Amino acid sequence: MTGLREQKKQATRAALGAAALRLAWERGPENVRVDDIAEAAGVSTRTYNNYFSSREQAIVAAVIADRESRVAAAVVGRDADVGLGEAVIDAVAGQYEDEGGRDALLMITGSPALRACYIDTVAAIEDPLAEAIVERCPGVDTLTAQVLSAGVGAAVKVALRQWLRPTSMPGFVMVSGSLTDLLRTALTPLRPALEAAGDTEVSRCRL
Amino acid sequence: MTGLREQKKQATRAALGAAALRLAWERGPENVRVDDIAEAAGVSTRTYNNYFSSREQAIVAAVIADRESRVAAAVVGRDADVGLGEAVIDAVAGQYEDEGGRDALLMITGSPALRACYIDTVAAIEDPLAEAIVERCPGVDTLTAQVLSAGVGAAVKVALRQWLRPTSMPGFVMVSGSLTDLLRTALTPLRPALEAAGDTEVSRCRL
DNA sequence: GCGCAAGTTTGCGTGCGCGCATTCTTTCTG
């Protein structure tokens, strides 16, 4: 499946992302129309919407790369003797450790639309995470894994919203404390649910 | 705050919702433009977007009424000797018991856009639910309550997606089993987290 | 009542998202 077709698709996708990020950085995110991005990448605006379904997605996608696969890999690659909760929390917190550079983050947080889009990208980790959970704990059924993943995604969204909450001073965002700590705090309430699911699986396997 | 101003706002909002629902029922959801809804309600299209931020919201809003307040009320009104998990699960499952009539649901599930919008309305319960949790368990901090509510919302979304999943026959949706049962099943994995939060509060209160 | 401050409706203009049909390119098959 590595034909010339796929290569071109990834190339244009990367070109669109790079162009979007560069233009947003130069003129500010609000002064970039999709026409500009498409023109800078050498495609038509209609083609842009074949790759990204909103104006902000290209910019955000260029920053986060492919986080979902890294989270999933971190979950399945963790030692088998640690609980599911610890594995998931560490995986998620680890992937947000040094995300995309601080300056890009600053720009994203400056625009409400970009903030919303950035927060929405968390949803992309849910399906891979669910698969990772069933792979790590074969006794957990699919629905439970989906619910737990969705819960994790929701907790991460809450944490990000909190972290990026704009203060009274408009144009600035409160970057109080490390994001990692906030993520761990936000995920802690879900830990009992994760451990319960993981333990159920373990005891079932050992019986 | 019950001035003539609020009355008028609620009146036009109700008129818009009713008109949207009636037109969608008559012509099918896909053949209703916002211009039609606005005209039927006697306002301009721009005013429509002051009340609803998407074409589907008016239709869906007319069906679900105000579910969020009912869920929150059910949580705080439940006997204090039952656990938080049971209270929340019963409240959520109860409010979806006989939602808006089966025919309206059928119409919503027929259109992908309406389905998505209907599923998104679950997010509206999260903030009131978080407040209800802190009111019921004063020892739970705000962030934990928000995370738990967001987790509940995410679980409900998973359940609805599952319940409304279109089958191979296009235009029809699988209504297999009762929604209530599916909701309880989907919420069960989160029960340990809810109970743990509630118990922490209780022991703290009794110390 | 009178008039002002606060809030609402509306028209206008712009950009966005996407369905549809067409054209061009890549890949597959004989």
Next chain:
DNA sequence: CAGAAAGAATGCGCGCACGCAAACTTGCGC
């Protein structure tokens, strides 16, 4: 290698969401 089949890019058109500023309505104090 030629032609067909599958897939991607593009042009066109429509409807939607929303910022902005101008009219208009409501509520409040005097």
